[in-house]
Amino acid sequence: MAFIQYAVIGLGRFGSSLSQELTQLGHEVLGIDRDEEKVDEMSDKLTHTVVADATDEEVLRSLGVRNFDCAVVAIGDNIQASIMAAILLKELGVKTVVAKALTDQHAKVLEKIGVDRIIFPERxxxxxxxxxxxxxxxxxxxxxxxxxxxxxxxxxxxxxxxxxxxxxxxxxxxxxxxxxxxxxxxxxxxxxxxxxxxxxxxxxxxxxxxxxxxxxxxxx
Missing domain, CATH: 3.30.70.1450 (Regulator of K+ conductance, C-terminal domain)
Structure with a gap:
């Protein structure tokens, strides 16, 4: 299995489960969330964790996300933040951008901005x-x-x-x-x-x- 660097934005139930599984599979994972409590909970389970606003281009740039092989937008309930983060990741040149969609309309927007893979975890x-x-x-x-x-x-x-x-x-x-x-x-x-x-x-x-x-x- 090839070693891949992942950035997971949003450490709610889906994001935390996904990032832990990727880590256990032997990959490097950077977990990003605005919520300090969620970040603290995952700090000893992932390669790196950081409290950050993924809708801020300068923040993402400073974290070096453009160097990651894949970024997953796993933001739970804020469609606007999800779309903004996905746009920035594409603009920064991340090789593969995957995003969780909450609704069909959300998925259509993600598709139009060039997200490589859209997932509906619950569905x-x-x-x-x-x-x-x-x-x-x-x-x-x-x-x-x-x-x-x-x-x-x-x-x-x-x-x-x-x-x-x-x-x-x-x-x-x-x-x-x-x-x-x-x-x-x-x-x-x-x-x-x-x-x-x-x-x-x-x-x-x-x-x-x-x-x-x-x-x-x-x-x-």
Whole structure:
């Protein structure tokens, strides 16, 4: 895993959780918040923390944020501050700017100012949990775009012992198995002759409808 420097602006529930996880994954994280109490709480958990106003260009410049690989605007409830911080980060030349959106309108503005990735943490998590609840074989679900989804599906007893050629998800359901995670190995780009065994985890790509159909008709 490549070492990446992150700046996380906003240390509320989402920002603090994100920044701690990035730190535990071995990356350098600078946590920025106006609230001194929040900064103090995170001071021993992140690489660096600072009490600062991220809507002030000179402050961001003095912190050297332009040298970070990625900046995440995780400001919780102030849309104006979120947009202003994102604009400044783009103007300062941060390589990748990610921002949390609170509403669809907020997301549209962030998109127009050139934010590289916009996330809806609560909505996205809700979608993933909903899919996991209704699909017993689904381990994870990530929307790649408006059209395509990638999902992790557990091989059931019903299809155990079949080769990918016999299962043929592309021809029958329109989706593709791009990897198989076995207990002792991961097969990337499996061939038609690879055999599925119960409890293997298939990484499947396709539209939501294709994956739902595959899971309900072939696996259950």
């Amino acid at each position: 996205d998590m809700g979608v993933r949990v909903a899919h996991q609840l209704v699909s017993p074989n689904l381990l994870d679900y990530i929307e790649l775009s408006k059209n395509y989804t990638i999902a992790e599906l557990v091989v059931s007893r019903r299809i155990s012992g079949l080769t990918l050629k016999e299962l043929d998800p592309r021809a029958k359901y329109g989706c593709s198995i791009v990897a198989i995670n076995k207990t002792d190995d991961v097969i990337i780009a499996p061939t038609a002759e690879d055999v599925l065994h119960e409890k293997d985890v298939m990484v499947v790509i396709g539209t939501k409808e294709q994956i739902d159909t595959f899971e309900s008709r072939a696996i259950r």
